[in-house]
Amino acid sequence: MFEPADPVVLRDGPQGVGPVMPALSRIQTPLRRQVFDHVRAQGRAARADVARALGISAASVTATTAELIALGLLREVDGASLDGREATRGRPPVALEIVPEGRCVIGVKLGDERHTAVLADFGGRILADAARAASPGRRPLDELLDEVEALVADLRSRAPGRTAAALGIGLPGLVEHHAGQVAWSPLLEGTGIALREACVARFGVPVQIDNDSNLLTLAELWFGAGRALSDFAVVTIEHGVGMGLVQGGRLFRGAGGMGLEIGHTKVRLDGALCRCGQRGCLEAYLADYALAREAATALGRDPRQSQSPRSMLETLFSEAKSGHEAAREIFARAGRYLALGLANLVQMFDPGLVILSGERMRYDFLYADEVLAEMQRLVLPAGRLPVRVEVHAWGDLVWAQGAAALALIAATDEALGA
């Protein structure tokens, strides 16, 4: 215990270290992408506005937009004919906008009980949607691809003649976005599955994959509360506990694309057993399986004849609402652990807004006054306003919209050669 450990390096100070600076250029964005993203963000924008916003010369904007117009990605519109928008003083008569029909993309959300998909244009508008019942459990990759293909066929039959330029897929589990691999998923057999590569081979278009919490976060960023915000967090409570984070207008990803696993942060040393095999994870105090395993005890049922976890949870919830003390106690403790988890999130990421989302949000114990008040209490108060919290109980389609946003990013990368 008191010997220096092997994998660490002890060093002296940086005496003599020269003036070499960090490679900030690694994070710079090509100008074509900057111009394109700006126009997309604004809906419509005049060239002069683009130049001002990006701090570049009028000549650079003219050259760059000419390229984007030649690629069929932007087009000129009569700035004077901007109907349905607020008039802006001094708006020049010519504006730029995305060509909506420039590209179509498909977004797919794979789930335990249902898969959903949308076809969206380059402006993000939904042209068609589809859904199919799914069965829980881990299956071979080929089987899952068949299910995706069936959804894609459904979309094609609903919007004939449209060709998708990219595919975005989201699924539960540990997804390495950059590598395009699924480290582990409750829907897929095996580990380290090269899902993106397999989809590219099957569908012949650029593909991006991500975990479902990131989809929901992208949906909030592109279509929801996040449009006006550059920093916010989304917490999803479903079968597990997940989160997504937007920082500076972009989705936060760790070095390996594997961060934000709030459900598996430890909230107690040697605590309750989690389904991941470790002890003390937040999820082990909060997810449905965690509540269901206490339900049999609370309700005095024989665990051998117990209901499904989902139905057990419904019974527990209605008992709690009717005043059953042990049932209330289970939800009360889960609520306190949610408060603790949210406080830790706020303490670490300091987001401008926390959005609680997901199906489980209809169990109102999760956002009761007491829970949110306890969360605020558990955050260091110094000079800080209480964190803003919103609860969104959105339907399935919004996840697929997030997957479409992922596909739009892929299509833009492809079109701009990024």
Add this chain to the structure above:
Amino acid sequence: MFEPADPVVLRDGPQGVGPVMPALSRIQTPLRRQVFDHVRAQGRAARADVARALGISAASVTATTAELIALGLLREVDGASLDGREATRGRPPVALEIVPEGRCVIGVKLGDERHTAVLADFGGRILADAARAASPGRRPLDELLDEVEALVADLRSRAPGRTAAALGIGLPGLVEHHAGQVAWSPLLEGTGIALREACVARFGVPVQIDNDSNLLTLAELWFGAGRALSDFAVVTIEHGVGMGLVQGGRLFRGAGGMGLEIGHTKVRLDGALCRCGQRGCLEAYLADYALAREAATALGRDPRQSQSPRSMLETLFSEAKSGHEAAREIFARAGRYLALGLANLVQMFDPGLVILSGERMRYDFLYADEVLAEMQRLVLPAGRLPVRVEVHAWGDLVWAQGAAALALIAATDEALGA
């Protein structure tokens, strides 16, 4: 408990939400800054390299570098005379570099026992340094400014004729970088102190302030292990537990500049009392005051006649090393909580490297094999390589170097009108 809470918003799905996109342009960087940062990151760079790296035209680079040269920030150097560097095939004969004497800056690190300061040129090279003994405790703002002024005078006497263009100051506590305010500090009386404004008034130059963990992180990014990395975390264990994070080559800051308070994330509901007044904070299991308050019990001392926390900790440490069981147990538990805190950090941020730093790093129990092995065990394993960990036991000067980096950023903002 089971009624919908007041401060939340329940909404329906985003049906009918149009194709309005998020304002990505908020995070775009002006071209002059991009070019300048790129040259600084590279040390020296040819115009063609800049154009390629930033994805802009040769004409844009020529125009932008002409502005930067006129401002006295960049200069042309003979690319063929690049001695002391590896030869690069096809390097053109003219390169650009920062004008080191373009600006000087001062970095100041304020501490419980010692203040340190450095004078650095625009390339980050240290021209002079100074240190003064300090007394712990909270004092009025004016008194602290007097101490800063004395350090600045020391530097001036050591490098006469140099004028500092900006000042960077780091101190322990909760510092709102963007607002330039100190929410709370063990060195300052009151809360919500407008330290930046007061320094600008006193010293008449642009000032940036930050907490000390961010200084150390900036030092690693600009001068240390982080030069080759775009994603890493720094954890400091001193009187408290702090951290800094670099993501995508930039310092992570939450929406309010108040994130990364890992020391006050809760690792146990209703746990040990922290000096912040809350219960269950990581710091309450790990910081020196936390260990010192158990030391009296472990060593059978009368707490009324106890030593200072620091000297108590030294005694406890030497007892542990000689095999005292209760003393060993105190360090062993602290080590397990450090492992838990680091695992949570990795789970949340997924950094490419974790650097443990700070004076307390000479207590080797903090980076013993067992601690680092337990940290790896507490991280979800799926498909992930063990996280790389380094331990840096740097001296005081490195904190002031980080403060100088902060000042360099301020000086660049000022020079470029950002």
